[in-house]
Amino acid sequence: AQSVTQPDIHITVSEGASLELRCNYSYGATPYLFWYVQSPGQGLQLLLKYFSGDTLVQGIKGFEAEFKRSQSSFNLRKPSVHWSDAAEYFCAVALGSYGGSQGNLIFGKGTKLSVKP
Amino acid sequence: DSGVTQTPKHLITATGQRVTLRCSPRSGDLSVYWYQQSLDQGLQFLIQYYNGEERAKGNILERFSAQQFPDLHSELNLSSLELGDSALYFCASSVSHRGNTEAFFGQGTRLTVV
Numbered sequence: 001a002q003s004v005t006q007p008d009i010h011i012t013v014s015e016g017a018s019l020e021l022r023c024n025y026s027y028g029a030t031p032y033l034f035w036y037v038q039s040p041g042q043g044l045q046l047l048l049k050y051f052s053g054d055t056l057v058q059g060i061k062g063f064e065a066e067f068k069r070s071q072s073s074f075n076l077r078k079p080s081v082h083w084s085d086a087a088e089y090f091c092a093v094a095l096g097s098y099g100g101s102q103g104n105l106i107f108g109k110g111t112k113l114s115v116k117p
Numbered sequence: 118d119s120g121v122t123q124t125p126k127h128l129i130t131a132t133g134q135r136v137t138l139r140c141s142p143r144s145g146d147l148s149v150y151w152y153q154q155s156l157d158q159g160l161q162f163l164i165q166y167y168n169g170e171e172r173a174k175g176n177i178l179e180r181f182s183a184q185q186f187p188d189l190h191s192e193l194n195l196s197s198l199e200l201g202d203s204a205l206y207f208c209a210s211s212v213s214h215r216g217n218t219e220a221f222f223g224q225g226t227r228l229t230v231v
Contacts, residue, residue, distance in 0.1 A: 036222075043119060043207060044222040090160065095173070104150065104173050105220075107160035 002027045004091050006108035013081050014116045021076040021111050023091030032094035033074040034105065035065055039087045047089075050074060061085070086115045120144065121223035123208050129229045135196040138226045142189055142210030148172065149191040150211075150220060151183055155204035166191055167213075198230045 003026040013019050025031055032051050036044040048059025055067040065076045074091060088110045095104040120143035130136050142149050151163040153176075162175035166185035177183075180198075185191040195202060205227050211220040 041224070043121075043224040044209075045119075046219060046221075049219075092160075095162070095175075104162055104165055104175070105160075106162070109159045 002031075002093055002095065002106050004093050004106055004108035006089075006091055006111050008111045009109070010112045010114065012114040012116060015083050016080050019076075019078045019081045019085070019113070021089050021091075021113070023074045023076065023108060024072050025074060025091070025093050026072065027093055031074075033065075033067060034092040034094070035059065035063070035074075035076045036090045036092060036107075037061075037087050038090065038110075044090065047076070081113075081115055083115045083117065086113055088112045119221040119223060121208055121210050121221050123206075123223040123226050125226060126224070127227050127229075129231060130198060132198055132200060132230055134198050134230075135194065136198065136228065138193040138195070138206050138208075138228070140191045140193070140208030140210075140223060142191070142208075143221055146210035146212050146221075147189065148211045148213060148218075148220075149185055149189070150209040151177075151191070151193050152207040152209065152222075153204045154207060154225070155201075158204075160207075163193070195228070200230050203228055203230045 005024045034049045035047040047063050050057050050067045090110045091108040092105040122141040124139045148167045150165045154160045163177040164183050165173040180196050183193045205225045207225045209220040209222045212218040
């Protein structure tokens with residue numbers, strides 16, 4: 001069965017430091033992978049997604065993620081964190097095979113990011 | 118603002134009661150998805166409708182039901198509510214049911230069962 005694991009429940013980084021949030025997935029075929037961000041009291045906003053092709057994908061707000069099939073990972077990175085990046089981050093995989101809807105997702109449990117001034 | 122509207126934003130009700138959550142998708146979107154976000158279960162896909170018809174079902178309890186109306190808005194009905202149903206319920210919408218269209222999430226309805 002498909003699953004997504006985010007090993008870190010909570011991460012604290014200093015403003016200006018680099019960030020890497022880990023995500024591992026379990027999926028038989030080529031996965032559709034996503035990273036979402038949820039600010040307090042807000043809905044989910046898509047940061048970036050990977051379907052195929054270049055394994056390094058760029059997203060909004062300066063985030064990027066790298067798909068590594070050999071490690072079943074899709075880690076999210078940002079070179080320099082801003083205080084406004086404090087939020088909860090969710091990795092997700094789309095249910096179904098190629099062509100499956102982007103709205104049918106299995107989410108990880110999330111990683112809460114705190115930013116120190 | 119994603120363009121997906123959910124009402125109400127907050128709802129407090131007693132155990133055993135029934136509530137209806139409403140979702141208006143983005144203009145032009147035919148597909149609607151419902152999710153439940155709880156502390157113990159995390160974010161779970163409940164159900165998807167496309168152009169009025171049920172398209173996919175996830176971990177939705179039998180006490181829960183949903184529908185999508187001709188004007189494409191959707192309602193999630195939760196009945197015989199239990200304390201464990203307290204959660205944030207999200208709706209998302211996309212243009213189609215296919216994988217090449219992004220889903221946009223609303224801000225959620227926070228349900229508290231007391």
